[in-house]
Amino acid sequence: MLQQTATDLALRLAAVYALVGVFVALTLIVALTMARIVKTPRVMRTGLYGLYLLSILGLITAYAAGALTPPGDAASRIAATAESAKAFDARNAAITPGDAEAATAPSTVGTVYIQAPDMDSRFAAEDLWRDLRAAGFQSPGIELAPGRAPSTPEVRYFNDADRPLAEQVAAIAAKRGLQGSVVKTIASYKAPPGQMEFWYPR
Known part of the structure; x- marks a missing residue:
């Protein structure tokens, strides 16, 4: 899609x-x-x-x-939308419904998927993406998720053991001006250990 x-x-x-x-x-x-x-x-x-x-x-x-828009900006928007599709596929490949069996292999590093509601947020998220990677997190890309953004920034995790990693992501986001991130667990889906999502607010 x-x-x-x-x-x-x-x-x-x-x-x-x-x-x-x-x-x-x-x-x-x-x-x-x-x-x-x-x-x-x-x-x-x-x-x-x-x-x-x-x-x-x-x-x-x-x-x-x-x-x-200027041709350079137009090309950036097309590339960003195509990258969003790849990030969407990568994220969903590892998430399963809550009644399915999740992967149990331990994660040595957290993986953060970033969701942005629009192009402005998507380009702003590149700074957060770089900060996360510099802190040792994997971050496959930035996904455009219009219409589903929360009212405040959120860090979502799927495994109870990942809460410290999720709080670390919230702290990194706060340094980028995204204070007050809600750190919440998503019990209805299972994902590999260490997998999280950061949602930009609308």
């Missing part, structure tokens, strides 16, 4: 930049027509000006919707 989201985002951005290309081309044609360098029949001029106005309205709409 998230991989499809990355594809959809890429297609939407491609459409927006195609509109920008059309606008640039139309601007040139309209300028040449108005300067009488290019002679255009009256009927065609009316259609040309109408199309030009439509392209302006399209760009204004794209800008208002936040879809008109």
